[in-house]
Amino acid sequence: MLSRNHRLTVAAIAFLLVALLGLAVRSGWTAAVDLRLLSAIRHAGGASFRQAVVDLTALGGGTVLVLLNASVILLLWLRRERMAALRLLGIVLGGRFAVDLVKELVARTRPPSLDPGIMLHSWSFPSSHAANATITYLALALIASHGAVRPAERRLLLGLAALLALTIGLSRVWLGVHWPSDVLAGWLFGLGWVALTSTVPVPRR
DSSP states (O other): OOOHHHHHHHHHHHHHHHHHHHHHHHHTTTHHHHHHHHHHHHTSSOGGGHHHHHHHHHTTSHHHHHHHHHHHHHHHHHTTOHHHHHHHHHHHHHHHHHHHHHHHHHOOOOOOOSOTTOOOOSOOSSOHHHHHHHHHHHHHHHHHHTTOOSHHHHHHHHHHHHHHHHHHHHHHHHTTSSOHHHHHHHHHHHHHHHHHHTTSOOOOO
């Protein structure tokens, strides 16, 4: 586990990179690279791959994340780990609010989706799916790792959380609803948010 100072450093670097990406997006500097990457990712896998991508992207959607977080918060509450439950609630709600705030500040339009069945009206940068999935799955991995005895178990939990966030973010680009830089910013923001909020000590009771 990283020390408190290291986690604060990770948070600062991640948020700085999000800010720089936001400025680059507003200035149009990422447009050419985004377009090339979007085209390359969208043509990967073929039509038969679509259902798997839809299933993956649902794991970062509001319905799944709300149910998952609510279940863990309820479990922590019933185990009388109420401060941990309240911190998890604060992390996910605060992160969601912060992501929405950044969206309004950058105000980037979404790419022209090739799927007529997908209709989204919110701003594109950063990707809410990528950010909120990163926040939720990393936070839950940290909670689960508290009971892990061996460092390898902690690394496995964090690795699985990172893999979930990675695939969910890529699914948004494959579906054509986000530019690649949106997803990168979402991952960075989620990482920074969890690193920052994990520095707050929480009593077990």
